[in-house]
Amino acid sequence: MVDERAQARAQIRGTKQGAESDLLARKNVIGVDIADKETDGKNTGQLAIVVFVDAKQPMSKLSAADRVPKEIDGIPTDVQEMTVELQGPSMELVDEVTPQVDTTAYSTLHGGISMGPLRSVYLTPPDVPSAGNYIFAGTLGAMVRDRGNGATMALTNFHVACVNNTWSVGDRMVQPSLLDGGSSGNQFGSLSRATLSDAVDGSVVTVDTGKSTTASVQDIGDVAGHTAATVGAAVRKRGRTTELTYGTVVSTDFTVSINYGSDVGSHTLHHQIRIQTDTSQSARFSDHGDSGSVIMDGNRMVVGLLFAGSSDGQWTFANPIQSVLDELNVDLMVAPVVTRPIISCLNTRLVVCNITRPAACVLTRTAGCNVTRTVVCITTRTVTCNITTRAASCPVLTRTPTCNVLLTRAGCNIPIPDPGPVENGQVDDGHGYGATTDLPEEYWAGYLAALEEVNELDQSDEV
Structure with missing residues (x-):
């Protein structure tokens, strides 16, 4: 089908x-x-x-x-x-700032967090209710790398970092945005280039030298790479306003005309990704301020760059990620793959610990009195300790104690149960063994040998 x-x-x-x-x-x-x-x-x-x-x-x-x-x-x-609208940037008059959801100032830059221009932009009706200087907030989607010089950059939308056609190369950016409490002290980079084409609404910001970054998205995890969106795929995004939300790709053929306002006007984008909100997990997939978020599938592969949505929250629209990367001449920064060796050289040693009462357990008779004990004793019992070890070439050591005693670096730590009552001059431990029972020396030899082997397994780096 x-x-x-x-x-x-x-x-x-x-x-x-x-x-x-x-x-x-x-x-x-x-x-x-x-x-x-x-x-x-x-x-x-x-x-x-x-x-x-x-x-x-x-x-x-x-x-x-x-x-x-x-x-x-x-x-x-x-x-x-x-009804279609840009999902950001959120904006407020300079004197009427109302921060939204995630206003955190992150010490390490990564995807899914608030950002915006350091500058304000003068706007007039009908784009805004009243004329004045406005500040803006959007989302830093992901970290990317310049294909030309290898510089570390932050990816977001044209309409988040540039706002309109009054932008210039070198415009400073802050995290969090001014709207979210940021200031000149939160600057992290300079706007380098941007595009508003028939397929992409994007921009990249060169990160300042010395600023810490990571190839991850807040609340989702490391970026594994990118791939084309497919109809029916479950996706998610993390944005500054609605944070972590979920949806399903319903089309990769969407064409939409949106009024960008100001000096940009109406603009049409073709071959866009249309996403339906998964209302069982999210009230809406995106809202104002979420523009710039990357859309990721279940394997943490980026499929798109969010830029707009429907006013009722049912639909969200994104640029195909390959078009974004190619037009901006960047590559996604991907988290390094940690190679974990396959453990194929496990050896299992079976150590049988014949555990008995300590030799120091003695009885003291007091004239005219019943026999009393001075040291708690236990009965003889056999406990199987399954010690899983490795050959010398294996980088990890896994121990799986399956016995009813605690395994420690000193060996088998044997908890001693309380003894039973004194009967006929002997202490009954509940198992039919008395405190005066003599134990053969070979019993103790086997017990101590087993403990020594366990201890060697614990301490050796080449087991």
């Missing part, structure tokens, strides 16, 4: 791409994708060219040129509602 769906997508893709420009030019149309057709709000399971609009209009209110045809080259169409 999956292969049939993939083949159906491939057959529709060419027609959808050829019709995109015409469809996007129609009234209220903001996106085009390949998805299941809906009838009366129910999924039919039939793949179609889906046209997304801000709000559906009665056919009577649309001109013939603005109506979406019922099919295109024999492929059915569907019209669905969606």
